Every structure is written in structure tokens, then in C-alpha cells.
Amino acid sequence: MQPTSSKSSEQVEHQCPIEQYDHGSNIAQDQFTTLSKLSLTAVDKNYPRMQLIVSSAMLATITILLTSFLVMASQTPLVINISIIGAFFILGLAIVRLIYLQSRAVCYGVFDHEFIMRKGLFWVSTTALPYTRLQHVNLSQGPVERRFSLSTLKCFSAGSGEAEIHLPGLSTQTAEHLRQHLLHQAAETQQADLDPED
Amino acid sequence: MTEQSPSPELELEATWQALSPWSIISFVASVFKAMLSNAYALIPIFYAGWSNDIPLLWVIEGGLLLLVLLSLFAFLQWTKFRFRISASQLDVKQGILFTKTDEIPLSRIQNIRYEQPFYFRPLDLATLVIETAGSSKDEAKLAALDAKQAQTLKLQLLQLSSAKEQTTADNIPQRSTIDNHQPIIKRSLGDLILFGLYQNNFIWFAIIAGPVMGQIEWEKVAESAVIQSIFDWAIQVTHNNIILQTSLFMSLIVIGYIVFSMISILASVLKYHPYSLDKRQQTLQRSGGVIAHQQDALAIKRIQLIHFHQPLLARILKIWTIYLKQVKGSEIEQKTQKHMLIPSVRPAEISSLFQKLPSLNQDEITLPNEYHPIHIDWFYKRVWLPFMPFVLLLIGWLTTAVDKELLVVSFVAAMLGAGLLFLRFKQWGYVIEKHAIWQRTGLLGADWKRIPFDKIQHVTLTQTASQKKQQLAYVQLGLASGLINIPYIELSVANKITARSLNAVAKQYKQWI
Numbered sequence: 001m002q003p004t005s006s007k008s009s010e011q012v013e014h015q016c017p018i019e020q021y022d023h024g025s026n027i028a029q030d031q032f033t034t035l036s037k038l039s040l041t042a043v044d045k046n047y048p049r050m051q052l053i054v055s056s057a058m059l060a061t062i063t064i065l066l067t068s069f070l071v072m073a074s075q076t077p078l079v080i081n082i083s084i085i086g087a088f089f090i091l092g093l094a095i096v097r098l099i100y101l102q103s104r105a106v107c108y109g110v111f112d113h114e115f116i117m118r119k120g121l122f123w124v125s126t127t128a129l130p131y132t133r134l135q136h137v138n139l140s141q142g143p144v145e146r147r148f149s150l151s152t153l154k155c156f157s158a159g160s161g162e163a164e165i166h167l168p169g170l171s172t173q174t175a176e177h178l179r180q181h182l183l184h185q186a187a188e189t190q191q192a193d194l195d196p197e198d
Numbered sequence: 199m200t201e202q203s204p205s206p207e208l209e210l211e212a213t214w215q216a217l218s219p220w221s222i223i224s225f226v227a228s229v230f231k232a233m234l235s236n237a238y239a240l241i242p243i244f245y246a247g248w249s250n251d252i253p254l255l256w257v258i259e260g261g262l263l264l265l266v267l268l269s270l271f272a273f274l275q276w277t278k279f280r281f282r283i284s285a286s287q288l289d290v291k292q293g294i295l296f297t298k299t300d301e302i303p304l305s306r307i308q309n310i311r312y313e314q315p316f317y318f319r320p321l322d323l324a325t326l327v328i329e330t331a332g333s334s335k336d337e338a339k340l341a342a343l344d345a346k347q348a349q350t351l352k353l354q355l356l357q358l359s360s361a362k363e364q365t366t367a368d369n370i371p372q373r374s375t376i377d378n379h380q381p382i383i384k385r386s387l388g389d390l391i392l393f394g395l396y397q398n399n400f401i402w403f404a405i406i407a408g409p410v411m412g413q414i415e416w417e418k419v420a421e422s423a424v425i426q427s428i429f430d431w432a433i434q435v436t437h438n439n440i441i442l443q444t445s446l447f448m449s450l451i452v453i454g455y456i457v458f459s460m461i462s463i464l465a466s467v468l469k470y471h472p473y474s475l476d477k478r479q480q481t482l483q484r485s486g487g488v489i490a491h492q493q494d495a496l497a498i499k500r501i502q503l504i505h506f507h508q509p510l511l512a513r514i515l516k517i518w519t520i521y522l523k524q525v526k527g528s529e530i531e532q533k534t535q536k537h538m539l540i541p542s543v544r545p546a547e548i549s550s551l552f553q554k555l556p557s558l559n560q561d562e563i564t565l566p567n568e569y570h571p572i573h574i575d576w577f578y579k580r581v582w583l584p585f586m587p588f589v590l591l592l593i594g595w596l597t598t599a600v601d602k603e604l605l606v607v608s609f610v611a612a613m614l615g616a617g618l619l620f621l622r623f624k625q626w627g628y629v630i631e632k633h634a635i636w637q638r639t640g641l642l643g644a645d646w647k648r649i650p651f652d653k654i655q656h657v658t659l660t661q662t663a664s665q666k667k668q669q670l671a672y673v674q675l676g677l678a679s680g681l682i683n684i685p686y687i688e689l690s691v692a693n694k695i696t697a698r699s700l701n702a703v704a705k706q707y708k709q710w711i
Binding site (some may be wrong): 034035121125127133159160190 | 704707
């Protein structure tokens with residue numbers, strides 16, 4: 001049964017255009033994908049969720065504090081109090097939404113020779129850090145991140161004290177893999193170019 | 199390591215060594231120097247003390263006590279300080295209560311400073327300051343070495359690092375020419391005077407003087423006899439003529455400016471004269487200084503970018519200051535964060551100057567004559583900002599009573615702000631070369647920064663939604679010496695810059711800092 005079926009499928013394939021592949025037109029150099037257009041991987045789904053929950057909780061706390069303060073301490077009429085709180089709450093909701101959208105915009109990509117990260121809602125910025133310029137990698141996890149099993153990856157190159165790449169919201173497992181991979185890449189590029197000739 | 203000739207010092211110095219007791223003086227002096235150079239911060243304290251009638255004796259006693267405590271501290275530190283140099287690293291052990299040991303691999307040494315303060319000159323002693331790439335506070339200081347020993351030590355530290363370099367880099371062997379100096383550039387007294395003149399910052403004085411002026415009770419000063427007589431004289435001379443009074447006021451400002459220029463010139467001459475920059479193997483050495491003789495050495499490959507700086511006055515004189523910028527936090531003079539600089543360079547000298555430093559770049563370095571401007575939107579996106587106070591005041595004026603004069607002042611300020619912004623825009627630009635990119639900035643003065651593509655560490659491309667529509671972008675180039683921004687350029691150019699930098703950097707590893 002089986003051999004015959006496979007044979008027949010092969011014969012079918014021979015007749016089909018599947019054996020020929022249309023490469024399409026040769027892409028000219030000016031059609032190479034540029035840094036700002038590269039498609040990248042989004043961070044873990046838990047990250048926007050975490051940001052949403054944390055910022056909502058903060059908004060709720062501040063609103064409650066504000067309400068209790070206005071009710072207890074101030075002499076202003078109730079209508080004004082309610083409108084102040086209402087306006088504040090709406091503004092807060094808008095900010096929470098922005099934080100959520102911003103956290104969904106964070107994405108990254110591991111390429112042959114560089115690590116790329118993109119973030120930003122209004123100012124969309126894409127950073128490329130070649131492995132050859134990677135000095136050290138740092139993985140950190142705050143108490144809230146731990147609950148969501150997320151980690152933050154930071155990549156440093158020389159000179160400035162702050163991280164060139166600050167990538168939050170990786171699942172702990174991915175982050176660890178990524179760290180290993182980046183370090184390996186960095187070590188490999190150094191080895192490859194230091195050992196032989198010139 | 200295969201040593202070509204194990205020098206006798208090398209074996210001797212493999213054991214821990216103490217510094218000479220003279221280093222105690224150097225410690226106390228450096229603390230006093232730090233206090234003096236921050237003395238303007240003490241002026242209010244002195245003034246408060248003076249106005250509160252604190253007896254002079256207390257001040258002297260306080261000063262003496264401070265000196266005794268400092269000397270005791272310095273003595274204890276000296277008893278604990280040890281250093282040793284082995285074939286590949288320098289170890290420094292210090293600390294009174296907590297012992298701290300620094301192990302510095304010689305290949306990591308960024309630059310070495312050789313200092314001879316005036317109080318060491320009669321004894322022929324000198325101090326070596328060794329700086330490494332890394333956290334900025336970890337510099338090793340070997341004080342009060344015998345001057346000859348200091349020079350040999352310096353050579354040892356530098357030459358070992360360059361010898362290592364040669365074995366790995368397989369360069370043309372230069373063993374036979376170990377002691378060759380190649381003079382790069384010398385600066386005459388006149389050049390240094392010019393440097394002091396154009397580098398003078400009267401504005402800084404105003405900023406420092408402002409708070410001090412605020413503390414003085416002007417009424418009391420004005421009532422004092424001397425000021426009164428000067429005031430009377432001024433009124434007499436000017437006959438209450440407003441033109442003469444303003445011209446008197448202007449000439450006072452001019453005199454103030456001249457006094458400051460003199461101080462600045464004196465400082466520049468004392469610090470740098472006789473200035474000379476030499477190349478010894480692969481290091482650059484600057485030497486000079488009237489009171490304290492100082493020698494800075496820096497490995498050429500550590501230079502990240504070349505910064506040509508020109509304040510307004512220098513622009514008129516058509517001369518430049520050249521800064522050779524290193525990794526941030528490991529500048530030649532760490533406290534003041536100064537990079538190695540070449541004062542008063544004329545445009546004609548630039549090309550020959552860099553021809554003597556071929557390792558800095560493959561092709562000729564000359565200042566570009568013109569530059570590509572950034573997009574005018576940079577200006578449009580900012581020009582409304584200075585008008586904001588005016589608009590707010592205008593609304594206030596229309597609805598409630600706001601002083602009309604205030605309105606006028608805010609309008610003039612807004613126009614001035616917009617004018618400066620436009621000037622800044624006109625000066626923004628870039629030039630792309632084969633191996634490097636130039637960034638041009640400036641307001642009244644001018645700045646050129648030459649960024650070699652192979653020193654770039656990361657590239658960031660930023661776009662807003664409207665920039666995306668217009669095909670514009672912001673490019674940020676990260677270097678070990680700091681960030682370089684080129685705003686509002688065409689996307690195609692931004693992509694070109696990105697491509698060139700990544701091509702130069704991504705596929706070949708080369709020690710770049």
C-alpha cells in the first residue's frame with residue numbers, strides 16, 4: 001500500500017509545477033529591507049497584561065487617595081469634587097491605555113550579526129547593536145515581574161553607564177536563552193576575528 | 199610572553215614596593231588644591247563668617263587643625279600603600295581600614311599622566327597617574343616617584359602594552375626604534391595666549407558671580423565712602439548725560455571682559471606652555487606646564503572621535519581647538535573631564551597634523567568645506583516654543599490686566615529665541631565620507647565631530663508618524679565617547695548611515711576602545 005502511494009505522489013509531483021520554483025524578480029540593493037521596516041518578534045503576551053494591571057492598580061490607589069482627601073479635608077461643594085475626580089480618572093484611564101499600547105509596541109529581533117530592538121508609540125525607535133560591540137548582558141527580574149514570570153534584558157557596550165538595549169517583558173525562559181545566545185555570539189565573533197591572521 | 203630583553207627593573211619590581219614618604223606632601227597638596235579650585239563655593243561661607251565677626255584666630259586654628267588631621271590621614275595612607283609591576287599587570291594595594299587591591303592588566307591602560315608639581319621639582323620627584331577603561335574612579339596614582347624611575351616606569355607600562363599589540367597585530371616590527379619621538383605639533387606662547395583669549399567664558403563668571411552678588415548688601419556698599427566718591431566722580435564726568443553713562447557702563451563690561459581674558463590667558467599659559475605633542479610608537483604624548491610640569495600619554499587607538507571646536511571669537515580668528523575624545527569616563531584629566539586637546543590650530547595645519555597619525559584613519563582628514571543641512575521641519579517643530587510665554591501673556595492681557603511692558607519684553611524674548619533657534623538650525627548638518635561621518639553643530643561658534651564608522655557601537659533610528667509620512671528620520675550613533683545625534687534627515691540618508699556603520703562594525707571584531 002504505502003510504497004505505491006508514495007510512488008504515485010512522486011509521479012504527481014513530477015508533473016506539477018512544484019518542481020520548478022519561480023524566484024520572482026531579483027531584488028535590487030535599494031530594495032533591501034531597512035532597519036525601520038524589519039519585522040520583529042513581539043515580547044511576551046504577559047508583559048502588556050502586567051503593565052495594564054500594574055498601572056490600573058496605581059490609578060485606582062491614587063484615585064481613592066484623592067477622593068478621600070477631597071471628601072475629608074476640603075470645603076468645596078460635592079459637584080466640583082465629583083467633576084475633579086471624574087476628570088482625573090478619565091485622564092488616568094487615557095494614560096493607562098497609552099502605557100498598555102506602548103508595552104505592546106516593544107519588539108526585538110535576533111539577527112546574524114546584530115541584536116535589534118524597537119519600541120515607542122509616537123517616537124518609534126529601532127536600535128541595532130552588533131554582537132561585536134556587546135560588552136556585557138544583564139538579566140533582571142523584579143518582584144512583580146516574578147509573579148508574571150517575566151525578565152528584563154539589558155545589553156551594554158562601552159562608555160556610557162546606561163544600557164544601549166533595555167528590553168523588558170521577556171518570558172524568563174526566553175530571556176535566559178537569549179542571554180546565552182548573545183553571550184555566545186559575542187564570544188564567537190571575538191574568537192573568530194582574533195585567532196587567525198592579521 | 200616572550201620578552202625581547204627582560205630589563206633589570208622588571209625583575210626588581212615584581213615585589214611589593216612602598217612609595218617615598220614625600221608622597222604624603224602630594225596627598226595633602228592635592229586635597230588643598232581641590233579645596234582651592236572649588237573656592238568660589240566657599241566665598242559665601244567666608245562672607246557669612248566675616249559679616250558675623252568670627253575672630254580671625256578661629257579661622258587660623260581651624261585651618262591648622264585641618265592640616266594636622268589631613269597629614270595624619272595621609273601618613274596612615276602612605277604606610278598602607280603598596281604597588282608592584284609584573285610582566286603583564288600593575289597591582290596597587292591601599293586603604294587604612296579596608297584594604298583595596300587593584301589589579302590592572304597593562305593592555306587595559308588607557309592613558310598615563312606624568313606630573314611634576316612645583317614642590318617636587320627641587321627634589322626631582324614626579325607622580326604617575328594611570329587610568330584604565332572602566333569605572334571612572336579607579337585610577338591608580340603613584341606619587342613622589344624619582345623622576346627618572348617614573349619615566350622608565352611609564353615607558354614600561356606603555357611599551358609593554360604596545361609590544362603586546364604588535365605581537366597580536368603582527369605590525370611592522372619597530373623594536374629598533376623604541377626611543378623615537380616623532381613631533382606632531384608644537385604650540386608657541388602666542389598660540390596659547392590666543393587659546394586663553396578665545397576660550398575665555400565670561401558667562402561662567404556671571405553664573406558663579408550671580409549668587410555671590412545677591413548676598414552682598416548693595417545699599418551698604420553704595421553708602422561707603424569709596425563707592426560714593428567714585429559715584430560722584432562718574433556723575434561729574436558724565437554730567438548726567440545718558441549716552442555717556444551707558445558708554446561708561448559698557449566700558450565697565452569691556453574691562454571686566456578683559457580682566458577675565460587675562461586670567462584665562464594666564465591659566466592657559468601656565469597649564470600648557472611649552473606645549474608639544476609627540477608620537478612615540480603608538481602613543482601620543484602631550485607635555486607642558488609652567489608651574490607643574492605635566493605629561494599625558496594616550497594610546498592612539500583609544501581615540502574614538504575627533505572634535506573640532508570653535509567658540510565665537512575663534513571663529514573670527516579662524517582657528518580651532520581639537521579634542522581627541524576617548525571612552526567616556528576615562529578622560530586624560532578625570533576630575534575636569536578634559537580630553538586631550540590641541541589649542542589654536544589653523545585650518546591649514548589640520549591635514550598635515552593628521553598625516554602624522556596614519557593609524558587614526560586611512561584617508562586624509564581635513565575639515566569639510568560645506569555640509570548637507572538637516573530638514574527645515576526641525577526648525578518648524580520648535581519655533582513655537584519661545585512664543586508660548588508671549589501667547590499666554592497675550593491671553594492674560596486680553597482677559598485681565600497684565601502689564602503691557604511685560605508683553606513687549608516677552609515678545610522681544612520670543613523673537614530672540616526664534617532667531618537663535620534658526621541660527622542653530624542653519625548650523626546643523628552632516629557630511630558622509632567613505633570611512634567616517636561628520637556632524638556639524640553650533641550656535642554662535644561652530645563644532646565639527648568626525649565619527650569613524652568602525653568606532654560606532656550602536657545605531658538607533660527614530661521616526662514619528664509625521665516624519666514617516668515625510669520620509670524623514672532621526673539617527674543616533676552610540677560611541678564609547680558618547681551619543682551623536684543627527685536629527686531630521688531624509689530616510690534614505692539615515693538608512694545609508696545605518697548601513698555603513700553596521701557594515702563597518704557588525705562583521706569584524708576589532709578592539710575599538
